[in-house]
Amino acid sequence: MQLQITLSTLLLSFLLTSPTAFTSGAQSKPQDLVRSSCVHARYPRLCLRTLSHYPGPENTPLDLARAALRVSLAHTRRASKFLHALSKGGAAAMSKRQRSALRDCTEQISDSLDQLRRSLDELQHLRSETFRWQMSNAQTWVSAALTDGDTCLDGFAGNARPDVKRRVTDVAKVTSNALYMINRLGQSRTGKAMSKAKPKPRPRPRPIISQN
Template sequence: MARHPFSKTPKDLAQAAVKVSLSRAKRVSNYLAQVSEAKDLKISKRQRGALSDCVEQISESVEELRQTLSELTHLRVETFRWQMSNAETWASAALTYEDTCLDGFQGVDGKELKSDVKRKIRNVGKVTSNALYMINRLDESRGKA
């Protein structure tokens, strides 16, 4: 029986969710890098430190999501369990990096920058969490893709 062109398998959905997360994480990473390099930005030393740490954390999150997508793209029956473990670990690590970035802004003054960064990071965290959920669903389906 031919698959309907618009039907989505658990693998398709997991890959799509990771692609969304990766795209948003890249955008936030670029934004944070631009803000942290802005010479005319009037922020405290503590804010600059939190921002610098956040740039690094989100960059790591992007790398973890790249690895996740690569693993999901190359799933094989004989190594499925191992690959799913890798994908779940990397997506979870990406989420942890995003949370760590947010943690760095605890107790930092400067409402505008802090709220802007938090909003963007929380958005990435939501889509990354959704991606991890879809990966877990794929794992539960045992790769029926």
């Protein structure tokens, strides 16, 4: 009897003091959503790594699409700052063609940044009545951001500096994953984050009036 009381006391103490005892079940659901969503992304490992450490909510497909866009924005912003700094201080050793390609690339990545911002803003203000139109806008802008990255590297004709190529390729990968999440959200029609419409009340059956 004394042993049973001791074990019960220890178990109760663990449940009251452990910070994960009551949260592990709640945390597993968002992580399961991230895994099941990233598995079919173009870059699944990168998707899982970036979204698993994302600090915001990830409870719905809409949350994931927004998170993926924010990740893409952060990577693109860093690449844009790097290219601007390089064009000012590190372009002297480049050929005239490479300097021209770098200027074009800097502008294109800046355009990508603007398009990603517009896409995120669209997802922040989704409405049921304009959902399809807004999703189409977001898909178009993120696709354009991807094209800008490809055009940037094409301008170097295969002679891009390794650090430029690495950063622009990284942006392309996270942006591709963001586009996948947006497309996946669009297929859901509502994204699960929209408020569900209240079911219409069923009409009451009319009473049968006897003809006798």
